Amino acid sequence: KAGVTQTPRYLIKTRGQQVTLSCSPISGHRSVSWYQQTPGQGLQFLFEYFSETQRNKGNFPGRFSGRQFSNSRSEMNVSTLELGDSALYLCASSLDGSGYEQYFGPGTRLTVT
Amino acid sequence: AQTVTQSQPEMSVQEAETVTLSCTYDTSENNYYLFWYKQPPSRQMILVIRQEAYKQQNATENRFSVNFQKAAKSFSLKISDSQLGDTAMYFCAFMGRGTSYGKLTFGQGTILTVHP
Numbered sequence: 750k751a752g753v754t755q756t757p758r759y760l761i762k763t764r765g766q767q768v769t770l771s772c773s774p775i776s777g778h779r780s781v782s783w784y785q786q787t788p789g790q791g792l793q794f795l796f797e798y799f800s801e802t803q804r805n806k807g808n809f810p811g812r813f814s815g816r817q818f819s820n821s822r823s824e825m826n827v828s829t830l831e832l833g834d835s836a837l838y839l840c841a842s843s844l845d846g847s848g849y850e851q852y853f854g855p856g857t858r859l860t861v862t
Numbered sequence: 863a864q865t866v867t868q869s870q871p872e873m874s875v876q877e878a879e880t881v882t883l884s885c886t887y888d889t890s891e892n893n894y895y896l897f898w899y900k901q902p903p904s905r906q907m908i909l910v911i912r913q914e915a916y917k918q919q920n921a922t923e924n925r926f927s928v929n930f931q932k933a934a935k936s937f938s939l940k941i942s943d944s945q946l947g948d949t950a951m952y953f954c955a956f957m958g959r960g961t962s963y964g965k966l967t968f969g970q971g972t973i974l975t976v977h978p
Contacts, residue, residue: 780964797963805964843964846963848959853906
């Protein structure tokens with residue numbers, strides 16, 4: 750089976766712009782979770798989607814949003830980018846998000862200048 | 863809220879030796895899952911091992927095993943016969959059962975270096 754894929758792998762954006770990141774889960778996995786990884790804050794949970802519904806959300810401002818499509822692919826969007834949004838964004842898929850193993854993609858490295 | 867603590871920021875071990883990484887967690891839940899992930903310099907997060915809290919038996923995966931002490935809320939990872947490819951950041955993670963859909967709570971990580 751193909752693993753979790755994320756596109757793009759690298760992004761450079763300017764403060765104030767918006768960005769959309771994409772994640773394709775492992776075939777058959779219906780749950781997609783998103784995480785932000787920074788040197789200062791470590792790995793933090795953004796949100797989780799299952800069957801096109803957001804079931805769980807972390808403590809991030811409303812500028813961070815996401816969605817999931819009927820084929821389980823997911824996108825996350827960050828609007829009005831700030832310098833502090835520079836991070837590695839990881840998505841992970843699992844069968845149903847209820848304790849099964851999460852498998853991670855390679856991440857998208859976002860740099861905001 | 864759950865918290866996960868890894869008290870060893872860095873550790874090193876000689877090739878072929880055994881090393882143990884520590885992890886403690888805090889939760890009021892009785893049913894949950896615990897994980898160890900490794901993140902090598904490539905930044906790809908790789909699942910190492912998974913433990914279900916309601917199972918008494920400690921999980922093992924080849925050279926990797928855990929010591930799960932539920933009462934003490936401790937979940938350490940033992941790596942036997944360390945290999946150079948084990949060099950990575952290791953994260954301990956917690957997921958509650960029930961409404962914690964898809965949410966892993968991670969510790970701050972332990973950088974493990976395996977020396978030849």
